[in-house]
Amino acid sequence: MAAELRAxxxxxxxxxxxxxxxxxxxxxxxxxxxxxxxxxVFARDLDAPDRRTDVGATEAVCSCAALAP
Structure with a gap:
């Protein structure tokens, strides 16, 4: 982009x-x-011991990745 602006x-x-x-x-x-x-995202996992699993962590990470700018 900088090259185009300079051009x-x-x-x-x-x-x-x-x-x-x-x-x-x-x-x-x-x-x-x-x-x-x-x-x-993470707060709900910390509040729910049954969500503290690899699957729960994967879901949380995927949710965060979807939020990334």
Whole structure:
């Protein structure tokens, strides 16, 4: 993407700043996704001893993977 922006005349410092902003936003989304998963996916497994199995863990991980940005 940076190469395409540069090719149409966008200055490198502007591209770099835009990239930094996107990285910050992505990190924020990742943190929020982890908080959500901890509260709503893993918490139910910790509260239910019968779900503390390999199958339960696999389901939780798959649910979290689906939430990943």
């Amino acid at each position: 149409v005349g966008v200055p490198i410092p502007v591209i770099a700043e835009h990239r930094r902003e996107l990285i910050t936003q992505r990190r924020h989304i990742a943190v929020r996704s982890l908080e959500f998963a901890s509260e709503h």
